[in-house]
Amino acid sequence: MYNKSMTKLPAREQAPEVRRHNFAEVSQGYDEAMAREEATRCIGCKNAPCMTGCPVGVHIPEFIAHVKEGEFEKAYETIRLTNSLPAICGRVCPQETQCESKCVRGVKGDPVGIGRLERFCADYAMQKGQPAPEKHAPNGHRVAVVGSGPSGLTCAGDLAKLGYDVTIFEALHTPGGVLVYGIPEFRLPKHLVREEIATVEALGVKIETNAVVGRSVSLDELFDEGYDAVFIGSGAGLPRFQGIPGENLNGVYSANEFLTRINLMKAYAFPETDTPVRVGKRVAVVGGGNVAMDAARSALRLGAEEVSIIYRRSEKEMPARLEEVHHAKEEGVNFRMLTNPTAIHGDEAGNVQSMTCVEMELGEPDASGRRRPVVKQGSEFDIAVDTVVIAIGNSPNPLIRNTTPGLETQKWGGIIADENGLTSRENVYAGGDAVTGAATVILAMGAGKTAAKAIHEKLSR
Amino acid sequence: MFQILEKRRLNETTTLMRVHAPRVAKKAGPGQFIILRIDENGERIPLTIAGYDRESGSVTIIFQKVGKTTIHLDELEAGDSLLDFVGPLGRVSEYGDVKGKRVAVIGGGLGIAIAYPQAVALTELGAEVDMIVGFRNIGLAILMDELQNASKNLIVMTDDGSNGKKGFVTDALREQLETGVKYEHVVAIGPMPMMRAVCEMTRPYGIHTVVSMNPIMIDGTGMCGGCRLTVGGETKFACVDGPEFDGHLVDFDEAMKRSRMYSAEEKLSKEKHICRMKEAAAHV
Numbered sequence: 001m002y003n004k005s006m007t008k009l010p011a012r013e014q015a016p017e018v019r020r021h022n023f024a025e026v027s028q029g030y031d032e033a034m035a036r037e038e039a040t041r042c043i044g045c046k047n048a049p050c051m052t053g054c055p056v057g058v059h060i061p062e063f064i065a066h067v068k069e070g071e072f073e074k075a076y077e078t079i080r081l082t083n084s085l086p087a088i089c090g091r092v093c094p095q096e097t098q099c100e101s102k103c104v105r106g107v108k109g110d111p112v113g114i115g116r117l118e119r120f121c122a123d124y125a126m127q128k129g130q131p132a133p134e135k136h137a138p139n140g141h142r143v144a145v146v147g148s149g150p151s152g153l154t155c156a157g158d159l160a161k162l163g164y165d166v167t168i169f170e171a172l173h174t175p176g177g178v179l180v181y182g183i184p185e186f187r188l189p190k191h192l193v194r195e196e197i198a199t200v201e202a203l204g205v206k207i208e209t210n211a212v213v214g215r216s217v218s219l220d221e222l223f224d225e226g227y228d229a230v231f232i233g234s235g236a237g238l239p240r241f242q243g244i245p246g247e248n249l250n251g252v253y254s255a256n257e258f259l260t261r262i263n264l265m266k267a268y269a270f271p272e273t274d275t276p277v278r279v280g281k282r283v284a285v286v287g288g289g290n291v292a293m294d295a296a297r298s299a300l301r302l303g304a305e306e307v308s309i310i311y312r313r314s315e316k317e318m319p320a321r322l323e324e325v326h327h328a329k330e331e332g333v334n335f336r337m338l339t340n341p342t343a344i345h346g347d348e349a350g351n352v353q354s355m356t357c358v359e360m361e362l363g364e365p366d367a368s369g370r371r372r373p374v375v376k377q378g379s380e381f382d383i384a385v386d387t388v389v390i391a392i393g394n395s396p397n398p399l400i401r402n403t404t405p406g407l408e409t410q411k412w413g414g415i416i417a418d419e420n421g422l423t424s425r426e427n428v429y430a431g432g433d434a435v436t437g438a439a440t441v442i443l444a445m446g447a448g449k450t451a452a453k454a455i456h457e458k459l460s461r
Numbered sequence: 462m463f464q465i466l467e468k469r470r471l472n473e474t475t476t477l478m479r480v481h482a483p484r485v486a487k488k489a490g491p492g493q494f495i496i497l498r499i500d501e502n503g504e505r506i507p508l509t510i511a512g513y514d515r516e517s518g519s520v521t522i523i524f525q526k527v528g529k530t531t532i533h534l535d536e537l538e539a540g541d542s543l544l545d546f547v548g549p550l551g552r553v554s555e556y557g558d559v560k561g562k563r564v565a566v567i568g569g570g571l572g573i574a575i576a577y578p579q580a581v582a583l584t585e586l587g588a589e590v591d592m593i594v595g596f597r598n599i600g601l602a603i604l605m606d607e608l609q610n611a612s613k614n615l616i617v618m619t620d621d622g623s624n625g626k627k628g629f630v631t632d633a634l635r636e637q638l639e640t641g642v643k644y645e646h647v648v649a650i651g652p653m654p655m656m657r658a659v660c661e662m663t664r665p666y667g668i669h670t671v672v673s674m675n676p677i678m679i680d681g682t683g684m685c686g687g688c689r690l691t692v693g694g695e696t697k698f699a700c701v702d703g704p705e706f707d708g709h710l711v712d713f714d715e716a717m718k719r720s721r722m723y724s725a726e727e728k729l730s731k732e733k734h735i736c737r738m739k740e741a742a743a744h745v
Contacts, residue, residue: 171682173498173505173545210547212682216484237684241696248689248696248715250722257685265504265679271733274504274529275679276726350718397683399701 003040006109011116016330020300023185023268026327027091030113032070035120039067042112045104050114053102055446056082056089056154060099060114067117076125079118084157085150085196085445087126088179090119091188093442094321126195133202139163141459144227146213146400149177150441151432152233153200154448155455160203162456167227168205171212174264177235179441181264182256184294186301187324190263214399219407219428229427229455232415233448236394236433242286246344247390251278251352255291255391262298280386283307284355286341287391288318289438293325295389296333304387307333312340312360312373338362338373342380344388354382394438404428412437421451429455463497463546466519468539471603474526475571476535477511483518485510485548491582492554492673492705495520496681498545499533506530507678507700509575510549520548523574523603529730536738550681551704554579554671560587562645565637566612567593567630567659569651575673576650577604580611583648589613591642593633595655599624631658644668649708653717660708672708674699676720690716 012028013019019026030038042064050060059078066075079086095101095115103111141164145152148170156166174180179193201207213219213234222230239254241247258277261267265275279302285295288311296307309328311318314337318325329335338360345354359379362371396413408416408424414435421429431447433439467479485495494509512521526532537543564583568576573594580590592612596602597620608615616633618626626633630651637644647670649659656672663670676688676699683701690697693710697703 171547172680173547210545211484212547212550215550215682216488216548237682239684239686241686248691248719250719254686257679257687260679260685266502269502270726271730273502274730276723276730278722278726349721350715399683 002043003037005041008041008110008113008116009034009038011113016327016332019186020297020331023301025189026186029123030116030120032072032124035067035072035117036070038113038117039064041105042068043104049102049104050099050112053099055098055442056449058083058086058099058118063121064112064114064117067121072121072124073128076121079121082449083118083445084154084200085441086118087122087192087196088150088188089442089445090115090117090122092183092321092440094440096322098442126192130199133199135204136161136163138165139460141165141229142167142227143229143231143455143459144169144222144225145231145233146219147171147177147233147235147432147434148175148197148207149233149235149432149444150179151235151434151444151448151451152177152231153197154445155231155233155429155431155452156205156448157200157203158449158452159455160200160205162452164456164459166205168207169211169213169217169222170207170209172264173209175207175209181260182291182294184259184263184298186297187294212399214403219400219404223427228459229429231421231448231451231455232400232423232428232430232434233432233444234397234400234434235444236396236414236438238395238397238413239390240393240395241390242341242392244341244343246346246352246355249344249346249352250350251280251346251386252344252388252390255285255287255295255389256394258295258389259291259298262302268298268302277302278387279304280352281305282383282385283387283389284310284341284383284385285389285391286310287393288313288320289391289393290320290324292389292391293320293328293333295391297324297328297331299387299389300331300333308383309333309335310339310341310357311335311337313370314338314362317370340373340375341388345382352386352388353384355385355388356380356382394433396434396437400434419450420454421447422454427458462542462544464542465537465539468537471523471574472601474601475523475574475603476526477521477523477574478534478537479519479521480543480546481518482520482546482548485520485546486513486515486518489513489520489549490553491578493549493551494681494704495522495546495548496550496678497522497534497543497547499530499537500544503533503544504530505545505679505681507550507675507681509673509704511574511578520546523571525571528727529734532731532734547681550700552702554582554705556583556586556588556646559583559646561589563589563591563643564646564648565591565593565634565644567634567647567649567651569595569630569655572649572651572655572673573603573608576648577607577611579648579650580608584611588646591616591637591644593618593630593637595619595630595633595651597621629658630655631662634659634662638662638666647671648673653713653720656708657713657717660711660713664709670708671705672711674704674706674711674716676716677722690719
């Protein structure tokens with residue numbers, strides 16, 4: 001028999017009034033008893049629709065069955081068969097649109113807390129200390145991976161398991177991509193990212209930091225250095241701006257800059273650390289995705305008195321994870337929906353003072369299927385702000401496409417790759433946000449996995 | 462880790478370091494820069510590449526002690542290592558056809574160290590190079606032999622007249638232009654007010670003037686836009702689109718305001734470091 005409870009067991013959490021002043025992780029996850037209890041809600045469907053919602057095909061009913069029996073190590077091993085970064089996915093995947101959206105238990109009541117269970121297993125294994133993985137007999141081939149974000153790490157890990165000699169080239173000084181510079185500590189602790197990356201390195205993957213492909217070394221030179229194939233997982237890290245007057249005033253940040261200063265450079269600890277960040281009393285964050293939520297909640301934690309999310313559509317269209325929107329509201333972030341900025345104004349020294357916005361209403365659906373926001377005539381109004389964070393999305397960085405002859409890209413900059421990740425260049429594969437534009441961690445991992453398989457098929461032929 | 466191979470103080474505020482960084486040395490070109498980080502809590506700072514040796518894999522940087530990180534950097538010695546050193550970043554200088562043409566390379570302050578490799582590159586391309594450099598006083602002069610070799614005509618100005626030529630680099634440039642010297646091309650590298658002053662002077666003559674912008678940077682690879690500038694009415698990222706731009710199109714007023722954004726924090730960080738150093742010294 002299974003547990004008939006209609007509701008998902010809540011995870012332990014820091015209280016909102018406490019956590020809005022610290023960068024410690026908000027969700028404390030399940031303990032052993034809680035994990036076993038939630039696991040009993042899974043009915044172990046034979047056809048496992050949940051698995052079709054997981055981009056890397058984790059054997060969900062199988063691992064949950066192990067959790068139910070208290071066999072946590074076995075559960076972890078089951079997950080790791082297809083997912084190299086479970087401690088991360090369990091925390092940052094939008095499960096409500098993936099595995100959990102397909103869960104039979106979700107038809108009436110809450111779906112099984114698959115994400116929380118995955119996270120529990122990964123955290124359990126990390127605390128226990130994992131045995132060093134078996135080294136695989138080298139097969140004589142070398143593969144270069146560009147970028148150490150989720151797609152690159154997954155591709156590298158899968159190839160290493162097949163005996164490839166893999167080196168990842170990372171432009172920044174710390175590997176992890178968006179996991180280290182983008183997603184904040186209170187959502188994804190950095191020690192955990194380091195440990196997950198260490199499990200990939202333990203497979204024999206080498207990581208060279210401070211290596212900007214396109215500047216320090218070109219893609220073609222990687223082949224000269226003896227690599228047989230290259231996987232490009234360079235992400236979508238080029239920030240978009242609104243293109244409105246006043247965007248270059250002091251106090252206007254791209255979300256990438258704001259979050260990089262805080263997460264990667266630890267500006268929250270300034271002056272113990274050397275990188276400053278400026279957060280005023282009144283902060284406006286423009287956008288409705290996870291990045292906007294992360295920026296808004298970081299600003300609160302850095303002492304802002306009033307933080308507003310400014311979003312041009314309604315709450316229903318916001319692409320952010322439900323849990324993060326909920327957390328942001330609990331912490332006191334204001335939500336100004338159907339609002340769009342049209343100009344930012346500053347003082348004589350060039351510091352932001354206020355922002356002009358217009359009200360929007362929703363018209364006909366656009367190409368994305370979401371109702372298009374239209375400006376309400378005569379609805380202009382000003383709000384007082386001293387910091388503005390622009391979080392309206394990112395595009396792929398042009399550095400690699402501009403320095404790699406023959407690499408075909410979309411008009412908007414995404415690298416063109418087939419369903420196996422193969423690009424227009426022989427033995428050059430790509431995946432993740434570099435191909436799709438900004439998407440999710442788990443989709444990037446799925447793309448890394450697919451490309452690893454394709455590279456193996458090509459090189460072992 | 463990137464080992465410091467050589468350290469040489471050029472004057473009381475300016476230091477030269479040669480750093481072992483083979484990947485950077487292999488690819489570096491004139492006009493490009495690196496970003497370094499000294500240690501785990503350190504910030505990332507951009508410095509222009511002042512020279513490189515592809516064979517030994519070394520890169521030369523020259524910096525001035527202006528704040529916490531550069532003061533700390535100056536305390537390191539040959540044999541010590543830097544945690545991170547990434548590059549070459551930015552675009553390589555594009556000079557066009559300068560063969561047989563007369564050009565002026567102008568450097569102020571630390572900019573002299575960066576202007577010097579430009580003068581070398583232009584000379585190698587067959588240009589006739591005048592170098593105009595400015596120091597506060599002649600005691601602070603750096604790289605004088607190198608500058609002499611890199612240019613046909615070297616004009617050294619001092620703020621206090623201690624070498625006999627009192628005034629700013631723009632005074633020397635004005636004199637050249639007014640006496641009828643025809644420059645095809647001007648390169649100006651130094652503090653933003655100096656670069657702006659040079660641009661204002663060459664504008665009425667219609668002389669193409671290139672400046673090397675030095676805004677605040679974080680990653681240096683185009684992912685944050687911290688270094689954005691308005692050039693010809695468009696937003697550009699200095700780290701990937703520059704750092705060199707047509708000086709007549711740069712919005713210097715905005716760039717100068719942006720460069721002062723963290724002055725209070727910079728002061729705090731610097732004072733804290735100096736305090737710590739004094740305490741450490743007192744304990745010895």
